[in-house]
Amino acid sequence: MTEATTTVRETAGNDVVFDGITKSFGSTQVLQSIDLHISSGELVTVLGPSGCGKTTALRILAGFEKPTSGRVLVNGQDITSVPANRRGIGMVFQAYSLFPNLSVQENVEYGLRVRRVNRDKRAARAQELLEMCGLTEFASRYPHQLSGGQQQRVALARALAIQPGVLLLDEPLSALDAIVRSQIREEIRRLQQQLGITTMFVTHDQEEALSIADRVAVLKDGVIEQLDEPRTIYQKPSTEFVARFVGSVTEVGVDPQYRGGALPVQHPDAGLDTLFVRPEDITLVPDEDGPCTVISQIYTGERTVVRATNPVNDLDVTSSVSASEASDLTPGTRVTPQVMSTPALRVAAHGQSPAERVIV
Amino acid sequence: MSVPVTPTPGSAPGAPPGAAAPGGGAPGVSPGARPRLVSRARWEGVTTALRSPAVIALAPLTLIIAVFFLVPIFGMFTIAFAVQTDDGGTGIGLDNFLDLSSHSRAMRNSVLVSVVGSLIAAIAGAITAFCIAQIKSERLDSVVAVFSSVLANDGGAPLAFSFIVTLGNTGIIFGLLGLEAIGFTLYSWQGLVAMYQYFLIPTMIMVTLPTFVGLRKEWIEANISLGGSRLTFWWRVGIPIATPALLGGWILLFGSAFATYASAAVLIGSGGFPLIPLSIDSLLGSGLGAGGQSTAMALGVTMVVIAVVVLFFFNRLQRRSARWLQ
Amino acid sequence: MASVNWRYSNWLPIIAVALYVTVPVLCSIYYAVFPGGRFSLAAYSVITDDASLAAAATRTLLIAGLTIVTLVATLVPAVLAVHLWAPRLRPVLEILCTLPLVVPPIALAAGVVALLRWGAQQGRGSLASEISQFIQHPDLPLILVGTYVVLCLPFTFRSIDAGLRTIPLKAMVEGSSSLGSSVWGTVWRVVIPNIRGPVLFSVFFATAVCLGEFAIAATLNRETIPVWLFTVSNTNFRASIAIAVLLNLSTWILLLVATLSAGRFSALGKAKRKAAALDEATTLEKEAH
Numbered sequence A: 001m002t003e004a005t006t007t008v009r010e011t012a013g014n015d016v017v018f019d020g021i022t023k024s025f026g027s028t029q030v031l032q033s034i035d036l037h038i039s040s041g042e043l044v045t046v047l048g049p050s051g052c053g054k055t056t057a058l059r060i061l062a063g064f065e066k067p068t069s070g071r072v073l074v075n076g077q078d079i080t081s082v083p084a085n086r087r088g089i090g091m092v093f094q095a096y097s098l099f100p101n102l103s104v105q106e107n108v109e110y111g112l113r114v115r116r117v118n119r120d121k122r123a124a125r126a127q128e129l130l131e132m133c134g135l136t137e138f139a140s141r142y143p144h145q146l147s148g149g150q151q152q153r154v155a156l157a158r159a160l161a162i163q164p165g166v167l168l169l170d171e172p173l174s175a176l177d178a179i180v181r182s183q184i185r186e187e188i189r190r191l192q193q194q195l196g197i198t199t200m201f202v203t204h205d206q207e208e209a210l211s212i213a214d215r216v217a218v219l220k221d222g223v224i225e226q227l228d229e230p231r232t233i234y235q236k237p238s239t240e241f242v243a244r245f246v247g248s249v250t251e252v253g254v255d256p257q258y259r260g261g262a263l264p265v266q267h268p269d270a271g272l273d274t275l276f277v278r279p280e281d282i283t284l285v286p287d288e289d290g291p292c293t294v295i296s297q298i299y300t301g302e303r304t305v306v307r308a309t310n311p312v313n314d315l316d317v318t319s320s321v322s323a324s325e326a327s328d329l330t331p332g333t334r335v336t337p338q339v340m341s342t343p344a345l346r347v348a349a350h351g352q353s354p355a356e357r358v359i360v
Numbered sequence B: 001m002s003v004p005v006t007p008t009p010g011s012a013p014g015a016p017p018g019a020a021a022p023g024g025g026a027p028g029v030s031p032g033a034r035p036r037l038v039s040r041a042r043w044e045g046v047t048t049a050l051r052s053p054a055v056i057a058l059a060p061l062t063l064i065i066a067v068f069f070l071v072p073i074f075g076m077f078t079i080a081f082a083v084q085t086d087d088g089g090t091g092i093g094l095d096n097f098l099d100l101s102s103h104s105r106a107m108r109n110s111v112l113v114s115v116v117g118s119l120i121a122a123i124a125g126a127i128t129a130f131c132i133a134q135i136k137s138e139r140l141d142s143v144v145a146v147f148s149s150v151l152a153n154d155g156g157a158p159l160a161f162s163f164i165v166t167l168g169n170t171g172i173i174f175g176l177l178g179l180e181a182i183g184f185t186l187y188s189w190q191g192l193v194a195m196y197q198y199f200l201i202p203t204m205i206m207v208t209l210p211t212f213v214g215l216r217k218e219w220i221e222a223n224i225s226l227g228g229s230r231l232t233f234w235w236r237v238g239i240p241i242a243t244p245a246l247l248g249g250w251i252l253l254f255g256s257a258f259a260t261y262a263s264a265a266v267l268i269g270s271g272g273f274p275l276i277p278l279s280i281d282s283l284l285g286s287g288l289g290a291g292g293q294s295t296a297m298a299l300g301v302t303m304v305v306i307a308v309v310v311l312f313f314f315n316r317l318q319r320r321s322a323r324w325l326q
Numbered sequence C: 001m002a003s004v005n006w007r008y009s010n011w012l013p014i015i016a017v018a019l020y021v022t023v024p025v026l027c028s029i030y031y032a033v034f035p036g037g038r039f040s041l042a043a044y045s046v047i048t049d050d051a052s053l054a055a056a057a058t059r060t061l062l063i064a065g066l067t068i069v070t071l072v073a074t075l076v077p078a079v080l081a082v083h084l085w086a087p088r089l090r091p092v093l094e095i096l097c098t099l100p101l102v103v104p105p106i107a108l109a110a111g112v113v114a115l116l117r118w119g120a121q122q123g124r125g126s127l128a129s130e131i132s133q134f135i136q137h138p139d140l141p142l143i144l145v146g147t148y149v150v151l152c153l154p155f156t157f158r159s160i161d162a163g164l165r166t167i168p169l170k171a172m173v174e175g176s177s178s179l180g181s182s183v184w185g186t187v188w189r190v191v192i193p194n195i196r197g198p199v200l201f202s203v204f205f206a207t208a209v210c211l212g213e214f215a216i217a218a219t220l221n222r223e224t225i226p227v228w229l230f231t232v233s234n235t236n237f238r239a240s241i242a243i244a245v246l247l248n249l250s251t252w253i254l255l256l257v258a259t260l261s262a263g264r265f266s267a268l269g270k271a272k273r274k275a276a277a278l279d280e281a282t283t284l285e286k287e288a289h
Helices: A002-011 A054-062 A104-114 A119-132 A148-161 A178-195 A206-212 A230-235 A240-245 B040-051 B053-081 B095-135 B138-151 B157-167 B172-176 B189-214 B217-225 B230-259 B262-268 B276-285 B290-324 C008-033 C042-049 C051-084 C087-102 C105-121 C127-135 C142-166 C169-178 C183-194 C196-212 C215-219 C225-233 C237-265 C267-288
Strands: A016-025 A028-038 A043-047 A069-074 A089-092 A166-170 A198-203 A215-220 A223-228 A250-254 A273-277 A282-286 A292-299 A304-310 A315-321 A334-339 A345-347 B082-084 B090-092
Touching: A016 A054, A028 A054, A028 A198, A028 A223, A043 A054, A043 A206, A054 A089, A054 A166, A054 A198, A089 A148, A089 B217, A104 A119, A104 A148, A104 B230, A119 A148, A148 A178, A148 B217, A178 A206, A198 A206, A206 A230, A215 A230, A215 A240, A223 A230, A223 A240, A240 A273, A240 A345, A250 A315, A282 A315, B053 B082, B053 B095, B053 B290, B053 C051, B053 C087, B053 C105, B053 C142, B082 B095, B095 B138, B095 B189, B095 B230, B095 B276, B095 B290, B095 C008, B138 B189, B138 C196, B157 B172, B157 B189, B157 B262, B157 C008, B157 C225, B157 C237, B172 C008, B189 B230, B189 B262, B189 C008, B217 B230, B230 B290, B230 C105, B262 B276, B262 C215, B262 C225, B276 B290, B276 C105, B276 C215, B290 C087, B290 C105, C008 C042, C008 C237, C042 C051, C042 C237, C051 C087, C051 C142, C051 C169, C051 C183, C051 C196, C051 C225, C087 C142, C105 C127, C105 C142, C105 C215, C127 C142, C142 C196, C142 C215, C169 C183, C183 C196, C196 C225, C196 C237, C215 C225, C225 C237
Parallel strands: A043 A198, A043 A215, A089 A166, A166 A198
Antiparallel strands: A016 A028, A016 A069, A215 A223, A250 A273, A273 A345, A282 A334, A292 A304, A292 A334, A304 A315, B082 B090
């Protein structure tokens, strides 16, 4: 296994550059001048709603689509016009991509067979990968005899067998159920780090994107809204879209002079700054004269999500509290919401200078 | 149509849950009653089942299939295997099948025309179906599906007429292409093969189109990303996946060609080129009495047996490719 | 995201097959209406001159009408039943409905002949003999209706079976009955409209079978249009071609109408539109999160 790892390491770790990639299908522009640098050995997830162009970006790197303009560089070399089957890029599809007439072992060997690697080497390499992915006992089975999770593991092993410099994953977990999904997610990450392979992972699931990535690129309407480490994406979203799309958030309007403390629960409006606050940054303080009333508690194990509403304007505030705090916040309790730490994002009212967007 | 009384859980108060099986055709036995052989409860269960919507809905079709299909086939088998015993009674024997040796020429002709005709049609039909699938138009697919399923059944007398005016000795295309020069004549086994293509090719298209449409884009792209070419894909994945459907289609074509009667009857008549279906007809129509009829039935049984064998292999192969294409 | 890959070479075999299928029809038309190179509808005078054609046509249409009604009225409930209440019987029904595909019509004809002769041998006045006489009646041979229904089964069963599989049948029926509708009311109001395409296909397919079947009708000596064509071809070949062309073209037009209407009303088309709408909704929902 260590031997395999070292042989892979020699070829792995290519860096990838999207240089001003634009793609149009007819009159619809799917990608608008995308610039993205994925460092050697890094895992970048591309996150966005369906139709945002994330799959197109991946397919351009794989060579299945030609960009309308711009260049794709791998390891410093322009591969924009290299055909897909000469790129040596591994790819895992959403589902059902295994060849149904070939056994698991033959599927894994496929790429080597195409490269005319001799039988013994092929078999040895396939065995290695099946072992790495925990599939040894399934080597002689056929795809229709495997569960969805096992099929995706085989697909991963097959993609890695050709020792690709870059690995692409196109929503590889979306057809699986929740438990298998997190298992395979961790396995992908482990293998990726072990092999040091540069990886682009496309998904629409924000939890998946945050948990697996070195960096996350949030894509909207063909434009990268933000490219940052998962922590930064969540705690310091740079746009309203990112704040809303990743994690849950309470949006309230505050006076430009507001610097924390008791939160006046009002709708964002002209002349007001808009705060985007994460549930863990809001505290609900029981208060006879508080503006809000607790309406629900959702117990999620470690934390409890409490919702309170302002009956005057029906605006909801969501807070995440510990179990002991929750016991004071039964539905019907009057509360005053307070923002104790820096909110995720503050958008200044129209006409204010950008400097005042600095928070608290 | 009258509304039948259906046993629903709500209509039987006091019955423990799960005691009555609504629908499903299974007689629901009332709770508490001992299942004696002809207990009242059991009898009620049977009558309830007979009034259940499943039975009412299935009965008419079952009756039709029984009267107009199963009984005639059974009758044919009975006559085919019935023989006169020495003491004047009837018994079961294969005597009628021994007469078939006099029809060996018809059997040879039938096999020749069916094998060659089905092979050509299988290749032409598969290529066409492949191209239709490549175009990726759902509208085209559905138009082709409907037309091919109807053309597949077009082996009637009008087909022979249209071929006579097209490729017959004075036919329009026959003259245009100068087919006389190469010695072609429609009234030969080659002519039958050419005519059979008219319904065999659509049959092949009908059977194999779903397979070609079902080849997933992911397989093609996975092959490319693993470094394969178009050729590698077809060699290692595409053709192996399509093979069961192609073989199955070919077998079906063989059966279909073997069974064709009407157009062959018009084209060949009862003349110089005997085929099995034509022999059956002439035996049935001939006033040879019971002997001729029994031989006809024996030939009919032979055809059914061949057909069942054909269906068996067709089904096995179809199931295999269906499993792959899920 | 469909990248249109319009490769003209793919059309070549399709056009070749289409030509192979249409040229004989075109030649027949030419032969029928251009006798000696000049346009003439003389061949069609047989329609008015020969009373036996009208009789054969009436007989055929009567048989076709009865076949269609019987087929739809028995097959649709049966397939519905195995989908809704007796899923375990579905394979049995499937085999029964597929078998006629492999039993050659001439063999079926032989069987029918055997059956009818047996009936006739049971002696004058006996029930079997009476029934045998009745279903062979020259003006309305019910035996043909029955066997034609059987011949239609393989394809029509598949079509209706597939149609029912594309719609959420169980949910529809349960939903409708929870709203107080009776079983057959639900079937009539909810299920049938959703399988209009397959049912329409069955109707036209049965028409095509009835207008074309020769083996059984000829063996039983019942003069339907195909049998009439065969008889007349011996004395007036041009007339038989002329009528055959008419028959062929009307079948094809029927089919074209069937295809177009099936496409517009089919459950599949509706389901696709619904799926597209659903997709949009979930996309919006995800964006809202």
